[in-house]
Amino acid sequence: MTQSLADMRRDYTRDGLSEAQAPTEPFTLFRQWFDDALHTEQLPVEPNAMTLATVDAEGRPHCRVLLLKGLDQLGFTFFSNYDSAKGEQLVARPYAAMTFFWPALERQVRIEGRVERVTADESDAYFQVRPLGSRLGAWASPQSRVIRDRTELEALLTETEQRFLDQAPHCPPHWGGYRLLPERIEFWQGRASRLHDRLNYRLQADGLWQRERLAP
Numbered sequence: 001m002t003q004s005l006a007d008m009r010r011d012y013t014r015d016g017l018s019e020a021q022a023p024t025e026p027f028t029l030f031r032q033w034f035d036d037a038l039h040t041e042q043l044p045v046e047p048n049a050m051t052l053a054t055v056d057a058e059g060r061p062h063c064r065v066l067l068l069k070g071l072d073q074l075g076f077t078f079f080s081n082y083d084s085a086k087g088e089q090l091v092a093r094p095y096a097a098m099t100f101f102w103p104a105l106e107r108q109v110r111i112e113g114r115v116e117r118v119t120a121d122e123s124d125a126y127f128q129v130r131p132l133g134s135r136l137g138a139w140a141s142p143q144s145r146v147i148r149d150r151t152e153l154e155a156l157l158t159e160t161e162q163r164f165l166d167q168a169p170h171c172p173p174h175w176g177g178y179r180l181l182p183e184r185i186e187f188w189q190g191r192a193s194r195l196h197d198r199l200n201y202r203l204q205a206d207g208l209w210q211r212e213r214l215a216p
């Protein structure tokens with residue numbers, strides 16, 4: 001290692017986040033920050049990449065990177081294999097947390113809440129706009145299962161290609177979308193000397209959002 005981990009640090013001075021800039025609900029600010037990320041983060045960073053954390057039946061956490069594929073007034077949508085490890089975890093414990101990190105902007109957003117499957121029509125609509133290779137892959141790959149080697153995966157793909165020679169692949173029953181219905185959304189803006197800005201939105205029983213500042 002050329003640099004010791006203990007010596008790696010960066011001071012954040014790019015921006016701030018004040019209550020005056022923050023709307024009364026979090027969706028507008030998320031869209032604004034996402035738009036900033038789209039225009040600021042350099043390729044190959046994918047601004048819609050986030051870390052999704054789930055817990056299994058024993059309460060052990062698991063996290064992995066996924067792509068956000070939709071945002072509406074209900075919540076944040078992503079797509080995956082329903083039979084995958086995360087799919088099983090979401091059956092056992094239908095709650096998740098997602099974290100976006102946009103380093104060029106020195107920003108982090110944390111979103112937590114209950115997760116539901118989207119409707120079959122919504123999954124199908126998104127499945128149909130995916131490239132053919134991804135659609136075939138969704139049929140071919142038993143996501144999160146142990147496979148012998150790469151050859152087994154390639155054989156599964158060849159089998160799938162044969163099956164769909166004369167017909168376009170439709171959305172598999174084991175594949176589709178999830179929507180995280182947020183109960184908490186926190187916006188973190190890095191500031192100098194680790195005195196960062198953290199504005200946290202909490203959904204209340206009356207459906208309104210409570211905004212509060214958290215200590216960094």
Ligand SMILES: Cc1cc2nc3c(=O)[nH]c(=O)nc-3n(C[C@H](O)[C@H](O)[C@H](O)COP(=O)(O)O)c2cc1C
Pocket residue numbers: 046049062064065066067068078079080081084085086087143144
């Ligand atoms: C940049 C990036 C984007 C990814 N996007 C997705 C995605 O949208 N859906 C998905 O199922 N897996 C995606 N993956 C793969 C997941 O990280 C993970 O390997 C897979 O979903 C299996 O996770 P699980 O075994 O915990 O269920 C992505 C990985 C990376 C690095």
